[in-house]
Amino acid sequence: MQRVSPVRTLTNYKSAWLRQDIPAGLSVFLVALPLCLGIALASGAPLFSGLVAGVIGGIVVGLLSGSEVSVSGPAAGLAVIVADAIAKIGSYEAFLVAVVLAGLFQLVLGLIKAGRFSGFFPDSVIKGMLVAIGIVIILKQIPHALGRDNDYEGEFEFQQLADGENTLSEIYRAIETASPGAVVISLSSLLFLIGWERIAGRSTRTFFKNFPSALVVVIMGVMLNEFFRISVPSWYLGDTAHQHMVQIPTIAPGKNFFSIFDFPDLSALSNPSVYAIAATIALVASLETLLNLEASDRLDAQKRVSSTNQELIAQGVGNMVSGLIGGLPITSVVVRSSANVYGGARTRISAVLHGVLLLVAVFLGGPLLNLVPLSCLAAVLIMVGYKLAKPTIFRKSYKDGWSQFIPFIVTVLGIVFTDLLKGIALGTVVGIIYVLYTNFQSTFRLVREGNQVLILVEKDLFFLSKPQLKEALGSLRTGDQVVVDGQKAAFIDHDIYNMLYDFQDVAAAQGIQYELRDVNLSTRRRPREEVLVNH
Known part of the structure; x- marks a missing residue:
């Protein structure tokens, strides 16, 4: 608000x-x-x-x-x-x-x-814009301070x-x-x-x-x-x-x-x-x-x-x-x-x-x-x-982690070496890409104990999670007993949904016991208390 x-x-x-x-x-x-x-x-x-x-x-x-x-x-x-x-x-x-x-x-x-x-503009980009403008002001005013006013x-x-x-x-x-x-x-x-x-x-x-x-x-x-x-x-x-x-x-x-x-x-x-x-x-x-x-x-x-x-x-x-x-x-x-x-x-x-x-x-x-x-x-x-x-602003941004520092520094360099709008655009694109990359690194978790394997979906599955999930399925071995639990996902992308169900035929051919639980295209968001009780 x-x-x-x-x-x-x-x-x-x-x-x-x-x-x-x-x-x-x-x-x-x-x-x-x-x-x-x-x-x-x-x-x-x-x-x-x-x-x-x-x-x-x-x-x-x-x-x-x-x-x-x-x-x-x-x-x-x-x-x-x-x-x-x-x-x-x-x-x-x-x-x-x-x-x-x-x-x-x-x-x-x-x-x-x-x-x-x-x-829609990331906070790190706004910080980078302020710092970059400060640097540009200094660099542009040095010639005037030295008497070159061309x-x-x-x-x-x-x-x-x-x-x-x-x-x-x-x-x-x-x-x-x-x-x-x-x-x-x-x-x-x-x-x-x-x-x-x-x-x-x-x-x-x-x-x-x-x-x-x-x-x-x-x-x-x-x-x-x-x-x-x-x-x-x-x-x-x-x-x-x-x-x-x-x-x-x-x-x-x-x-x-x-x-x-x-x-x-x-x-x-x-x-x-x-x-x-x-x-x-x-x-x-x-x-x-x-x-x-x-x-x-x-x-x-x-x-x-x-x-x-x-x-x-x-x-x-x-x-x-x-x-x-x-x-x-x-x-x-x-x-x-x-x-x-x-x-x-x-x-x-x-x-x-x-x-x-x-x-x-x-x-x-x-x-x-x-x-x-x-x-x-x-x-x-x-x-x-x-x-x-x-x-001190650089140090603070660095301490905030790479997800903040990378878009910040890209924005700074982009503005200093091009212009304001190009630098902002570059920083925003990098910021969004980095957020997407880091966010989709933890959409699911694979837990293995012997031949017992649990693929637990931690959040909604969008198409960007497909490569990691495909790699996880490819790592399964003959004799594995696998459960894919999609209970925590309110949304599962159509491509991923098809891939999970198509893998049933692959699993049967490779001697893998494979079970899908609550893997649906439109999963109803359950109350937090219900999810906690079921787990």
């Missing part, structure tokens, strides 16, 4: 929670800002489209969400789909029609309660779109071309964050727990870069026009407020490709959202369980609004959600606040935020990645 979070509206919100939600919202904003811009670049879409999607994901989806800690926005996993779709349809305005339709499809999925399918922020695929490198070769190139200024800023920021974290863990003062350390790091990064400009020009990373900085687009002089928005070209409704693209976006975005929602619930310190159907409805509304005003497709995003949780968020107010701050940044804060070096934001993201992929 699914529990739901107790805070579903703002009517019972406690003002005391603002001490946690405001700093968390600010931290998420600083993480989301470069990601929104980077994903827009990777998608081949206008820069403002990423910011618009971030604003809608924060405010609209945040208010309607089925989760108190999940944060939505443009997703790296959709970047390739978006880029291909824009090229196929021919214009970004026509693509926006597909985004609106995708939102409508998601709304329908939520209304028909399709969110229940999230329960790759888009927010691109999580192993094979990079921007420069033709992969995750590992990009790190090698970054080491070769490391910028002293970026290294000093990122290392100083990282050391500061580690020190702040330790002080917050030991101190009884609430200041260190509630004040957003990410904000201090950003201010420190700006000040260091300005110091380099004056004192060490060769270390200076540049100003608002350089790739090493946050680059929020500004409204061109003479343009009005509405000039930053793109609107759907409704004539695209006559193009069949639009509907296929909309369905693809809806399915992929819904899958990512459901997976990220499961992951967010796992991170939530209060262990609330989100409403998956409500989340699909929220995502549907969000994508419809985003598409109508020129935004990219939206999903729940683990990077933002984990930054939100680790920032101390209590409720959805933090997600809404991050959306409001993105809105303010678009219209008022561009010139100031464009002074922020990406290297200091890389340090913030590296800390988030480490918290997701702590070594």
